[in-house]
Amino acid sequence: MNAPRVRVQRRPVHGVLLLDKPLGFSSNDALQKVKWLLRAEKAGHTGTLDPLASGVLPLCFGAATKFSALQLDAPKTYEAIALLGVTTTTGDAEGEVLQERPVTADQLTPERLAAVQAQFTGPIRQVPPMHSALKKDGKALYEYARAGVEVERPARDVVIHALNMELTHDSQARIAIKFIVKCSKGTYIRTLGEDIGAALGCGAHLIFLRRIDTGGLGVERCVTLAQLEAMTDDERLRQVLPVDTLLAGHKPVTLEEQDAGRFLSGLRRRGPWPDAPAVAVYGERPHALLGVGHVQAGELIPGRLLSPIEIQQILQGAPRAHIERGTLETTL
Numbered sequence: 001m002n003a004p005r006v007r008v009q010r011r012p013v014h015g016v017l018l019l020d021k022p023l024g025f026s027s028n029d030a031l032q033k034v035k036w037l038l039r040a041e042k043a044g045h046t047g048t049l050d051p052l053a054s055g056v057l058p059l060c061f062g063a064a065t066k067f068s069a070l071q072l073d074a075p076k077t078y079e080a081i082a083l084l085g086v087t088t089t090t091g092d093a094e095g096e097v098l099q100e101r102p103v104t105a106d107q108l109t110p111e112r113l114a115a116v117q118a119q120f121t122g123p124i125r126q127v128p129p130m131h132s133a134l135k136k137d138g139k140a141l142y143e144y145a146r147a148g149v150e151v152e153r154p155a156r157d158v159v160i161h162a163l164n165m166e167l168t169h170d171s172q173a174r175i176a177i178k179f180i181v182k183c184s185k186g187t188y189i190r191t192l193g194e195d196i197g198a199a200l201g202c203g204a205h206l207i208f209l210r211r212i213d214t215g216g217l218g219v220e221r222c223v224t225l226a227q228l229e230a231m232t233d234d235e236r237l238r239q240v241l242p243v244d245t246l247l248a249g250h251k252p253v254t255l256e257e258q259d260a261g262r263f264l265s266g267l268r269r270r271g272p273w274p275d276a277p278a279v280a281v282y283g284e285r286p287h288a289l290l291g292v293g294h295v296q297a298g299e300l301i302p303g304r305l306l307s308p309i310e311i312q313q314i315l316q317g318a319p320r321a322h323i324e325r326g327t328l329e330t331t332l
Contacts, residue, residue, distance in 0.1 A: 008036065008039055009039060010039055010040065010041045011039050011040065011041060012040075012041050012042075012062055012310075012313045013038050013039075013040035013041070013043075013061040013062055013237070013240060014061060014062035014063045014064060014240075014243055014310060014313060014314045014317070015060075015061055015062070015064055015240035015241050015242055015243055015245070016058050016059065016060055016061070016064050016240065016241045016242075016243065016245045016246055017034060017038075017058075017059045017061065017223070017239055017240050017241070018056060018057075018058055018059075018217055018221050018222040018223065018241065019034060019056075019057045019058075019059055019222060019223060019224075019225070020054065020055060020056065020057075020219060020222035020223065020224045021049055021053075021054055021055060021056075021057040021225075022054055022224065022225055022226075023051070023052065023053075023054050024051055025051060025225075026048070026051050027045050027047075027048040027049050027057060028045070028048075030045075030057060030059075030225065031043055031044070031045045031059055033225060034059055034225070034228065035059075035061075037228055037229065037236055038061065038236055038237065038240070040061045040062070041062065042061065042062050042065060043059060043060065043061050043062075043065070044059075044060050044065040044068050045057060045058070045059055045060065045068070046058045046059075046060060046068045046069075046071035046072060046214070047071060047072045047185075047214075049211055050209065052092055052093070052094060052209060053078075053209040053210060053211060054209075054210050054211075055078075055210040055211030055212055055219055055222075056211045056212065056213060056214050056217060056218065056219050056222055057211075058071055058214065058217055058246070060246070061240060062243075062310060062313070063243050063306050063307075063310040063314065064243045064245075064246060066291075066304045066306070067243065067246045067247065067292065067304060068246070070215070070246050070247070070249075071214055071215050071217075071246060072185060073185055074185070074214055074215025074216075075161055075182055075183065075184055075185075075214075075215065076182070076183060076185070076187075076211060076213065076214045076215075077180065077181065077182045077183075077211070077212050077213035077214075078180070078181050078183070078189050078209060078210065078211050078212065079178070079179075079180050079208075079209075079210045079212050080178070080179055080180075080181065080189050080192075080193060080206055080208060080209045080210070081168060081170070081176050081177070081178050081179075081206070081207050081208035082176060082177045082179070082193035082194075082196060082197060082204040082205065082206050082207070083170055083174060083176045083204060083205055083206075083207045084103045084108075084174075084175050084176055084177060084197055084200065084202050084203070084204050085100060085101050085102060085103040085174070085175070085197075085202045085203060085204070086099070086100050086101075086203065086204070086205055087099045087194065087197070087203040087204070087205055088205040090129070090190070090205075091129050091190035091191060091193065091194045091205055091206060092190050092205055092206040092207070092209075093205065093206070093207045095205070099203060101202050101203055102202070103175050103202045104202075107200050107201050107202055108167060108175070108200070112200065113165055113166075113167070113177075116165070116196060116199045116200060117163055117164070117165045119199060120160055120163055120192065120195065120196060120199070121160050121162070121163045122159065122160060123157060123158075123159050123160075124157075124158060124159075124160055125155040125156065125157055125158075126155060126156055126158055126187065126188055126191050126192070126195070127153050127154075127155050127156075127191065128153045128156060128188060128191070129188055129190055129191055134153070156186060158183060158184050158185075158186050158187040159183065159184040159187075160181060160182070160183050160184075160187070160192075161182040161183060161184070162180075162181070162182040163179060163180075163181050163182075164179060164180045164181075165177055165178070165179045165196070166178050166179075170207060176204075176207065177193075177196060177197075177200075177204065179192075179193075179196070180212075182213075189206065189209055190205075190206045190209075193205065193206040194206075215246075215248070215249075216248055216249075217245070223239050237317075242289075243289055243306075243314070244280055244289050247278075247280040247289075247292065249278060250278045250279055250280035250292060251276045251278070251279045251280070252279070252280050252281075252282060253271075253273060253279045253280070253281050253282070253293075253295070253300060254281075254282045254283075254284050254287075255269065255281060255282070255283060255284060255290070255300075256284050256285075257283070257284065257285055259271075260283035260284065260290060263281060263290055263291075263293075263300065263302060263305075264290055264291070264305055264306075264308065266302050266305070267302075268299050268300060268301050268302070269299070269300040270298055270299055270300070271298065271300060272298070273295045273298065273300060274295065275295055275296055275297070276294060276295045277294050278292065278294060279292065279293055279294060279295055279300070280292055281293055281300065281302075283311075286315060288311050288314065288315055289306060289311070289314075290305060290306060290311070291303065291304055291305035291306050292304050292305075
């Protein structure tokens with residue numbers, strides 16, 4: 001007879017955990033695993049990372065989920081390896097081989113590589129791969145692909161902010177291209193690898209993909225699932241970074257107690273602030289993130305706001321928060 005399942009007692013957790021997602025996990029699988037380890041009530045991720053890719057996956061908990069869309073729009077940096085001379089149905093090592101072609105020395109001269117690197121730097125257009133989650137008539141493209149149906153996909157504009165390429169070899173000593181790319185949202189690295197191979201005249205498919213940065217959050221700050229599993233409960237909670245980790249590009253604005261309460265009610269405030277498209281707004285006493293907004297013509301206009309309950313919970317989990325907690329209760 002199976003033992004009864006133990007119900008996990010959930011709790012409010014607010015902040016961002018930077019996960020080094022392992023291979024073989026979908027973004028949602030990784031999220032659910034970490035959510036369970038933290039016993040968190042509410043969680044979300046900041047955009048999918050393929051099961052075949054590893055690397056930076058910011059996971060948002062509680063109040064941080066309100067700002068997860070900011071990471072969707074942020075530039076991302078990847079390290080990838082494309083095997084030359086072989087194309088596949090999926091653009092990566094999971095697919096069936098479509099064509100094999102020899103790779104010749106004249107295709108890989110420094111001058112040729114430099115020309116191709118320049119060709120794919122800056123604004124470019126990409127045709128999304130069939131094996132992607134983009135939807136056509138309410139159905140994901142990969143569902144059509146699995147059924148053997150190819151549908152028309154309009155090319156999309158993306159930006160390659162930086163691209164560095166060099167020759168390397170795979171584990172079988174076959175020649176490949178290693179590249180590090182910083183790109184805009186919506187860029188398909190599999191497609192970039194295929195297009196680089198096509199430009200070199202030999203074809204290519206991706207055999208390695210790792211995201212090393214997203215919006216300034218680098219892989220060196222990440223924790224792995226294995227590390228989390230080995231930690232105590234308190235150690236896991238210490239891996240959760242503050243909510244405003246997601247707001248690095250926002251200018252800080254601090255409000256006095258009276259204005260802080262009114263701002264949290266959704267009211268605009270006037271002050272000596274210069275125009276700014278994105279500001280992170282804090283209460284002065286206690287020091288606490290209230291939300292985001294923008295400043296126009298001396299007016300602070302609220303955007304996404306934390307609730308008083310979320311702010312209280314964050315302060316209760318913060319060192320020395322109890323010193324000024326009474327102030328928060330009376331001013332919010």
